Amino acid sequence: MRPLSARPAFEGRGPGRSPGSGSGDPVTVLPTALDPHAPEYAANRAAMLAKLADLDAEHAKALAGGGEKYVARHRERGKLLARERIELLLDPDTPFLELSPLAAWGSASPEYAVGASMVTGIGVVEGVECLITATDPTVRGGASNPWTLKKALRANEIAYANRLPCISLVESGGADLPSQKEIFIPGGALFRDLTRLSAAGIPTIAVVFGNSTAGGAYIPGMSDHTIMIKERSKVFLGGPPLVKMATGEESDDESLGGAEMHARTSGLADYFALDEHDALRQARRVVARLNWRKAQADPAQAPAEPPKYDEEELAGIVPGDLKVPFDPREVIARIVDASDFDEFKPLYGSSLVTGWARLLGHPLGILANAQGVLFSAESQKAAQFIQLANQRDIPLLFLHNTTGYMVGKEYEQGGIIKHGAMMINAVSNSRVPHLSVLMGASYGAGHYGMCGRAYDPRFLFAWPSSKSAVMGPQQLAGVLSIVARASAAAKGQPYDDEADAGLRAMVEQQIEAESLPMFLSGRLYDDGVIDPRDTRTVLGLCLSAIHTAPVEGARGGFGVFRM
Ligand code: COA
Numbered sequence: 014m015r016p017l018s019a020r021p022a023f024e025g026r027g028p029g030r031s032p033g034s035g036s037g038d039p040v041t042v043l044p045t046a047l048d049p050h051a052p053e054y055a056a057n058r059a060a061m062l063a064k065l066a067d068l069d070a071e072h073a074k075a076l077a078g079g080g081e082k083y084v085a086r087h088r089e090r091g092k093l094l095a096r097e098r099i100e101l102l103l104d105p106d107t108p109f110l111e112l113s114p115l116a117a118w119g120s121a122s123p124e125y126a127v128g129a130s131m132v133t134g135i136g137v138v139e140g141v142e143c144l145i146t147a148t149d150p151t152v153r154g155g156a157s158n159p160w161t162l163k164k165a166l167r168a169n170e171i172a173y174a175n176r177l178p179c180i181s182l183v184e185s186g187g188a189d190l191p192s193q194k195e196i197f198i199p200g201g202a203l204f205r206d207l208t209r210l211s212a213a214g215i216p217t218i219a220v221v222f223g224n225s226t227a228g229g230a231y232i233p234g235m236s237d238h239t240i241m242i243k244e245r246s247k248v249f250l251g252g253p254p255l256v257k258m259a260t261g262e263e264s265d266d267e268s269l270g271g272a273e274m275h276a277r278t279s280g281l282a283d284y285f286a287l288d289e290h291d292a293l294r295q296a297r298r299v300v301a302r303l304n305w306r307k308a309q310a311d312p313a314q315a316p317a318e319p320p321k322y323d324e325e326e327l328a329g330i331v332p333g334d335l336k337v338p339f340d341p342r343e344v345i346a347r348i349v350d351a352s353d354f355d356e357f358k359p360l361y362g363s364s365l366v367t368g369w370a371r372l373l374g375h376p377l378g379i380l381a382n383a384q385g386v387l388f389s390a391e392s393q394k395a396a397q398f399i400q401l402a403n404q405r406d407i408p409l410l411f412l413h414n415t416t417g418y419m420v421g422k423e424y425e426q427g428g429i430i431k432h433g434a435m436m437i438n439a440v441s442n443s444r445v446p447h448l449s450v451l452m453g454a455s456y457g458a459g460h461y462g463m464c465g466r467a468y469d470p471r472f473l474f475a476w477p478s479s480k481s482a483v484m485g486p487q488q489l490a491g492v493l494s495i496v497a498r499a500s501a502a503a504k505g506q507p508y509d510d511e512a513d514a515g516l517r518a519m520v521e522q523q524i525e526a527e528s529l530p531m532f533l534s535g536r537l538y539d540d541g542v543i544d545p546r547d548t549r550t551v552l553g554l555c556l557s558a559i560h561t562a563p564v565e566g567a568r569g570g571f572g573v574f575r576m
Pocket of ligand 1: 152153154155156185186187188189190191224226227228229
């Protein structure tokens with residue numbers, strides 16, 4: 014078998030080819046050319062495992078919260094950690110899809126803790142998929158910094174788009190006061206979102222484990238259901254010192270904002286819990302009584318047939334050097350049910366693979382970059398395929414490995430702008446849910462056409478091997494250098510080649526660092542960096558959550574397609 018990286022093109026692998034495994038398989042089962050014994054496979058896998066080890070180390074920082082000292086103090090107070098609260102809330106032995114665990118990664122001056130003092134994710138409570146947020150009181154009292162705010166707003170967006178009931182587990186010092194200028198004004202959106210979720214009929218539930226002061230008081234204040242804990246919850250607009258300053262009144266935490274007062278007197282607490290476990294039990298009972306039904310029934314095909322090939326091999330597909338192409342069908346074959354894939358237009362625009370499959374029973378249209386570059390044919394094919402998915406109400410998965418749209422005289426004259434615009438139009442106005450996974454490169458307008466972050470995919474995940482930027486670091490540094498050289502020539506000034514080489518190296522290094530998935534995840538440009546081997550599971554959880562809301566494609570409503 015020829016090594017993966019040496020395969021020239023992926024021609025002739027459309028429908029009608031012979032099946033790759035088992036004599037009884039339909040012809041639409043993808044064959045494989047991946048050789049787990051080839052040196053290329055071993056090198057790809059080693060590169061991926063090294064990146065995964067780095068990723069694990071960063072995830073461990075998020076898990077450590079505020080560190081040993083604050084975790085120990087929290088426990089001494091008889092309190093559960095944020096993740097323990099979530100675990101007790103969820104149905105036993107059900108998964109939790111944690112989102113944005115690397116939020117705030119790479120933040121500097123001030124540096125905020127990895128994870129941004131909040132845990133968010135999707136989990137099942139009393140059989141209902143819910144969006145759960147939990148502030149982490151071991152990190153600066155659970156106070157919200159600019160990255161916490163971005164993370165919380167993203168969680169609300171996910172709840173809204175997918176109609177997931179929202180459960181907030183609150184214990185927070187409110188706004189991180191030194192960074193108030195970054196959060197006070199945009200932070201109002203948090204409370205706006207709560208009431209908009211409620212107005213859309215999406216249940217909101219707040220469980221208050223400790224402090225929830227000032228603006229934080231509007232979380233229980235604006236949730237549909239509120240649970241408070243005896244001698245623990247503190248919910249007031251201003252604490253005793255502030256009240257003393259404002260009005261001279263002497264008061265204490267309990268009479269101003271304790272659970273008992275809110276349950277008996279103000280009526281803000283709907284449920285009075287004796288301790289944290291009781292509060293979580295009561296939260297589960299609230300969900301049990303929501304009478305919540307998904308808009309789309311679970312797939313009839315359950316249990317779904319697993320892929321024919323080992324998911325473990327997903328770690329050995331992407332080359333360490335992204336300039337080396339790889340066949341995305343090898344990925345598709347390891348994530349879709351029974352590796353069964355009906356390819357659409359396999360002989361046309363072959364640098365983009367399009368086709369139909371199922372993933373854990375859910376129908377799915379897939380667009381995956383093959384050779385990296387998007388030409389006119391690929392763009393037109395993508396636009397047609399996206400329209401078809403909208404006609405049939407089928408969600409779309411975008412598997413990124415693109416350096417962008419083709420440049421050059423021949424392609425400009427051939428209308429690459431019009432055709433790229435057509436694809437971007439289709440992606441922008443498509444109304445079926447989109448999922449994006451950055452496997453390798455995701456550069457330039459190719460990132461947009463493949464449903465990058467700004468195109469509102471319901472979920473976007475990156476593999477540790479991915480890179481995303483306006484263009485590759487070398488190209489970007491080279492363009493800057495050409496522009497600088499031309500500018501010097503225009504002014505009649507000499508050009509310092511030595512300084513240019515130094516500048517190019519520096520720019521390359523900076524762009525490379527800014528293209529890496531941990532950096533981008535830290536800025537909330539994805540919903541998490543995942544192990545390629547978990548892709549099927551993660552996408553399956555997303556697709557299940559997505560089907561809580563109706564899946565309805567756009568029948569019209571696209572902009573003017575420039576032909
Ligand atoms: N902004 C910035 N830092 C905060 C903070 C906030 N809102 N709340 C707490 N912190 C910091 C503390 O300064 C402390 O830092 P340090 O360890 O470097 O000294 C750390 O977080 C832990 O706070 P601490 O007070 O020791 O924890 P606690 O568990 O005993 O109390 C609170 C937590 C939230 C009850 C308490 O810190 C508090 O009342 N904070 C202010 C609440 C407030 O009024 N917020 C305004 C909201 S708009």
